[in-house]
Amino acid sequence: MIPNSPISTNRISSDIDALALITEPGRPYTRRAFTPLFLEGRKWLEQAMREAGAVTRVDAAGNLVGTIPGKRPELGTIMLGSHSDTVPDGGRFDGIAGVVVALEVARALRDQGVVLEHTLEVVDFLAEEVSIFGVSCIGSRGMSGTRPAEWLARESDGLTLEQGIAQVGGDVRLPAQRDDIKAFLELHIEQGPVLQDQQLDVGVVTAIAGITRIEIIVDGRADHAGTTPMGSRKDALTTAAWIALGVEELGKALASGAAHFAATVGEFEMSPNAANVVPARVRMLIDARAELRDDMERFVDELDKGVAAIAEKTGVTVSEPRIVSDNPPTPCDAGLLDVLDAACDSAGARHRRMASGAGHDTAWMARITRAAMIFVPCKDGRSHSADEFATTEDIALGAAVLLDAVRALDVKLQETG
Template sequence: MKRSRARGASPAAIADAREALRRCDLLAGVSAREGAIERVYLSPEHARANAIVSGWIADAGMSAWQDAAGNARGTYPGATPDAPVLLLGSHLDTVPDAGRYDGILGVMIALAVVARLSARGVRLPFGIEVLGFADEEGARFGRTLLGSCAVAGTWEEGWLELRDDSGITLRDALITFGLDPDAVATAALDPARVVGYLEAHIEQGPLLLDADRPLGVVSGIMGAKRFDLAMDGQAGHAGGVPMRHRRDALLGAAATALAVERVALDEGVVGTVGELRVFPGAANVIPGRAEFSLDVRAATDAHRDRAWEAIRAHALEAAGERRLTFTENLRHVARATSSERRLSEAIEHGIRTATGEERPLELLSKAGHDAMAIASLTSYAMLFVRCGNGGVSHHPDESVTLEDVALAIDAFEAAVLAVADRA
């Protein structure tokens, strides 16, 4: 990783960062997989992580509790009993074979900031609520942002019938976890009592690394759509069916995947085929069905939808050429959002205070975050922390430096205090 030109972190900040990273390491061991990190919604690992984080919340001088959706939450009182609240947080769940900082580091940074305020006996014009969201990734039930949607008040009753790969419904999983499926709505906050939401998160990309900057401010988050797609043809003997007679479903899916790449490059969006399954799935059988996913994202919803229509046209063309049937199912929609200028200015102030940089780097997030869901409740701003190893994320090689995390804690605290000064 390149050395930053930024001002160095103080010894106190280094100590706080070392503890934050120690906690990330500890949570990395709370996993369903030996030798890898996997912690999904409403699992035994989720319960263990919440119990550990609740202890750290209490250590920071907060009241710790778990809401009806399974989010770990902590409350730090404001200067008056009726004070509104500023929300700080990120998520505690992971993708399969995850890194140890995606989401988790943001929660640890928030806790470090509140611990500092508590140690000094500081009371602000608002209370602070730290949230460790239970399900941002959607790895178990296929629907992302479940934890933050519950807090935002946009939870949908129909989600209770979602099923995981074992056929367990979300309703039954909540009950097994010890929660009441009919009480999830009680996790929601009153927007009239919320000042805003600040989230610290690793960048999950290489732009800060390339710019030799430890921190950045997020201008907004790309809108996303996620689809389950399928091509249906006809299975047959790999030796017996002549090439020109074949209705190979996998070839239709492969042609569509290549079209995703072309459209994404031409349109300036991002598109990913991350899952592919063929049936019946034997080496000597022509695939009769291919199921695959599509994730497409863009800076605006209109741009995203235009790219999807282009991809869809290529898929229909590929199906027609091979006498296949193409089907689509929209699994997930997340609208594009923009950070609120007042809160972004607080983040920018925090970065300048911590690093001495005159003009903090502004980035558009291509990755989704809990801030997208919380945007339905209140305004948001985000702080990005530089990633190492080329910016890789959702991978065991995910990395950050002690110095960058120390600067992030200082910047996040300064941002919270800047929001208080303007309250």
């Protein structure tokens, strides 16, 4: 137990351990959306929600929702939660910690005999991770009315996404977008080392970074690797390497400011990919993430200029960088950030404000309501890995922060609407 708090570290630890056992044999921790194991985890969560006093349902978008009616339901809903699906061989805390903490907040209120004025809901969003259909945040996009209609026809092994949503209990024929949610809060492990390195307990997330992916094609010329003189080659790989180094240099320059920025050459394909052939073609995909839109626009502009300069220097043809996808950053609600800061102070949590470089369901919920999130430390920043780890004590302190924030919001939202 946390001193002077109804939050139970034992319950949190037990919940996380129980879900960790629901995994593919020999593959900790793998419980992907739209699989029988995912449904088994959902069944466990549904029972836990009911034991906490919630009425459960699967909404039209396939999200598992536990509802605890407030004294004045007309005031609307305060929602807490995250996701229970994992990446393959992923972590036992990513998403799971946020769902368990939401559940623990509901239990702590029950233990105190507290019934909020607002309705409280605990949510397990469907498929936050990239799913078998190649898309992510399916549940939160559905709840926020931002899931593209064409996604429903996407197929995997003969199953469409529409059918997959039906299999988990959803129904895409029914309306899923909500207009009654007055605030949404999500706890998540940081997935980075900042809190650990700075010996802090909580990160109050200011924004979810925008993600832009950019494709570049380098067209050189295939030649014999042993007979073509070094000065006569049009080596696509060498040119691509210069570009990759330029991306790193530009990314570091933008990351040196106060706002979050990161850029990675995450996909790299070379052909003909033979030991005795000068590389003829390279396709590279850049993943760039920015807290501030101005930083992303500067990155794209400088990348265009840098690629053109490298192509001129090497004499190799390089396509103009093509933006494949472009999602703007999502700022968290300023009022909720103040509430979370105050809740950290009340819980005795050492904290700082910081941006998220990863995407989260919070970004989609922000389209329809006030939304914010907090981070708790994870060991060495490791995530999407079986080595992912967060201490129960850190997670429980984050739960105490959310509990205090929920109680404060229950009052504040009555004043602000």
